[in-house]
Amino acid sequence: MRALSVNLDHIATLRQARGTAYPSLTTAAGICEIAGADGITLHLREDRRHIQDRDLELISEVSLLPVTLEMAPTEEMLRIALKQRPRTVTLVPEHRLEITTEGGIDAIRSASTLKPVVDALKSEGIRACLFLEPERDQIEQARALGADSVELHTGRYAELFDERRHGEELNRIELAVTYGVSLGLQMNAGHGLHYQNIRPLAAIKGLQEFSIGHGIVSRSVFVGLERAIREMADLVRAQAPD
Template sequence: MARLGVNVDHVATVRQARGTNEPDPVTAAALAELAGADSITVHLREDRRHIQDRDLFLLRQTLKTRLNLEMAATDEMLGIALKVRPDCVTLVPEKREELTTEGGLDVLRHRQLLKKQIEPLRQEGIIVSLFVDPDLEQIKEAHRLGSDAVEIHTGAYCETRRYDKRYAELLKIQEAVRAGGKLGLGVNAGHGLNYQNVQDVVALGGIDEFNIGHSIISRAVLVGLERAVREMVALVRPGE
């Protein structure tokens, strides 16, 4: 049965808009856990636009489930990860000017840099996942580098409105999931998934964890965080 990872970045986005201490992403993470989240995801960005270092350290101290740290492959972030020791690190591409992560890592191009990040994390018992597009060569390279898992970038599928193109993107995800599974990698999925489009991806099978943030936090503004998480759990784990 698939797990649900709830990303609480955008709780911090609202807080940072006013520079106050509320709403608190650490409290939001606790509520998400109570509602059935299997893990909590945060992206500590270089520019600290939402999650702050203090949030990360407090989450490590208070979470009852798993902590998944999304981060760029930099020496600064590696040092923080080795101090915090999250359960999982997901290496993602990052540009200052982007609103949100725009695509997967180019593992083939940056293999030497990624290898330097993967090895010390795994030596400390931290699971390492690479955020990649549904591209078979990228997934194979992730396996060759010793990554424990890949997270399939589902953005193209989620953003496409035409049925034929949407179906084509779904097939790419399916191929990527199967390839990752055959290589013995953990396979996660995320980016752009919401209450309307996640079911078709769930139906593919083979995905260990869905990492979803913006959609859940957006719904939480209207119906409350616990209900928003429970509703997504029901979609990710139908029939439970």
């Protein structure tokens, strides 16, 4: 069955805007459980602009859903991951001036950095995922590095969808998914996904998990978090091919 992992970063962004203790991420994690989400995603950035170390600690302790930690492949982040032991770690590129993650990590150029991190995670039973562009050589390198899964960066697809020019990019993603599955990798997708553009993407055979945050949190302003999650989970599962 298709899985939805809800990214809670933007709830933390709202909290950090005023430096308050609310909105509570542990409350949000509980709502994810009752609303039918399959997992929770947190991106602990080096600059701590939204998710804080304590958020990861608390949600790791109380959540009944598996946690995915997005992080840069640094020594500091690896230490945190090995201590908190999320189900999955997704390794992403990180730049201080970016508003959000701008693209996939280059698994070929960064192989010497990624390999020891992937090995350390897997030695402790943590699944290693690479956040990549939908490119054949990047996916092949992910397998060579020992990754368990790949999350395809769907940012370009999302941008082109708004302009109704997404057909070619959708096809590129589909080819990447097919190739990754043929290599034995779990293929996931995330970035820029919302209630309209998820439909054609979720219809691609072989995609297993979707990481979605901003779209869900934005809709929750109008309909509430529980309903927003249920609606997205229904869309993800309804589009699944036979």
